Amino acid sequence: MQGRRRFWVHPICKERCKTGEFRMLPQILADNEKCLAYFRMTKATFQNLLELCGPYIHKQNTNWRKAIPPIERLSVTLRYLATGNSFRSLAFSFRLGFRTVRCIVQKTCVLIWILLQPQFLPKPDAELWAKTADGYFSKWDFPNCIGSIDGKHIPLTKPPNSGSLYYNYKGFFSIVLLAVADAFGRLLVVDIGSYGSCSDGGIFSASCLGKHLCEGILDIPAAKKIPGTELITLHVFVADEAFALLPNLMKPFARRQLTTQKRVFNYRLSRARRQIECTFGILSNTWRIMKSIDTDVLPAIDSVKAICVLHNFLLAKEPIQVASDSDKDNWRTTGDTSARFTGSRNSTQQSATIRQTLCDYFNSLEGSLPWQLEACLH
Known part of the structure; x- marks a missing residue:
């Protein structure tokens, strides 16, 4: 028989307004530097987010208790x-009940996605792909590139009754975030929740993004001339060697028997592809919940979705330099949680031809960069 509830409101929680962490909020919002450290955003951006979410998380006071205000609900979620x-x-820190905190966070994460996704992570169309290609060419000198793609394992507490479904090849339980980033680190597409154990079985091929790419229903613009030349290629995503080579998905040449020309291609592709790596790094360093999520799978997915759309929201409100323009530093910082993809590797003749066309361009007078030979040979 279940014991009787000892308290309607625990004495610790009754002191929330006097001793809870939330009482520091006026001082935090008064100092923009503190606000950035606390909420990962400026006061103006926090208030903007509160204006968007507030009406949907407002609760009425009752005769028995005072409702938790929207600003505190959003604060708990962001923390x-x-x-x-x-x-x-x-x-404990906010002087709230455990179940109350869980309910607030889970509902607010869902709401953040619902409210922000249509504007800050919309479904890409031909116009957005074309704009992305312009960005990659102007910033990273890679023509007709519509995004860099990669996957990341997000550590997860073992879900109950899941066996080894979420146990990945790195030795921990995880879900996978598959994402595409533009030339400035903005997320264009996210696919969240694949089993960690599927990393060696073709996560990309099984994802909605992979299926839509193969079926030709991503609204990608038609083939286009490379600026300044008569060469024509399809618009392509760039990925690492773990992905399959497809007409719209370029990967490096295999490392064995690389010619100088192929090394140049690999360098130029990696230079463009680093945007997704840098974006994953920013996500993990800004939102520490990405280090390990201690919830069931569905709430974990909702948390990651909220983080992804908040990333784009912050880029729109508080633009930052996602990656250095310098090519002199060793920028490649692929983390231990990057995913492996081993889907179909049947590279068609068309795929190989497109890659060779880009390779020829990068080694031509029109497409070469002054420092590329030195960079790719060291």
Whole structure:
């Protein structure tokens, strides 16, 4: 028989307005530097987000208790995402019930996605792909590139009754975030929730993005001339060697028996592809919940979706330099949580021809960069 509830409101929680972490908010918002450290955004951006979410998370006071205001609900949620602290830890610091914190965070994460996704992570169309290609050519000197793509394992507490479904080849339980980034680190497409164990079985091929790419229903613009030349190629995504070579998906040449020309191509492709790596790095460093999520799978997916759309929201409100323009530094920082993709590797003749066309362009007078030979040979 279940014991009787000892308290309607625990004495610790009754002191929330006097001793809870939330009482520091006026001081935090008064200092923009503190606000950035606390919420990962400026005061103006926080207030903008509150204006968007507030009407949907407002609750009425009752005769028995005072409702938790929208500003506190949003604060708890952002602290959960920013710190990666457990629900129980946040419950103590904010003087709220454990179940209350869990409910607030899960509902607010869903709401953030619903409200922000249509504007800040919309379904790409031909116009957006074309704009992305312009960005990659002007910033990274890669023509007809419509995004860099990669996957990331997000550590997860073992879901109950899941066996080894989420156990990945790196030795921990995870879900996979598959994403495409533009030339400035903005996310264009996200596919979240694949089993960690599927990393060696073709996550990309099984994803909606992979299926739509193969079926030709991504609304990608038609083939186009490379600027300044008569060469014509399809618009392509760039990825690492773990992906399959497809007409619209370029990967490096195999490392064995590389010619100088192929090394140049690999360097130029990697230079463009680093945007998704840098974006994953920013996501993990800004939103520490990405380090490890201690919830069931569906709430974990909702948390990652909220983080992805918040990333684009912050880029729109507070633009930052996602990656250095310098090519002198060793920028490649692929983390231990990057995913492996081993889908179909049947590279068609068309795929190989497109890659060779780009290779020829990068080694031509029109397409070469002054430092590329030195960079790719070291």
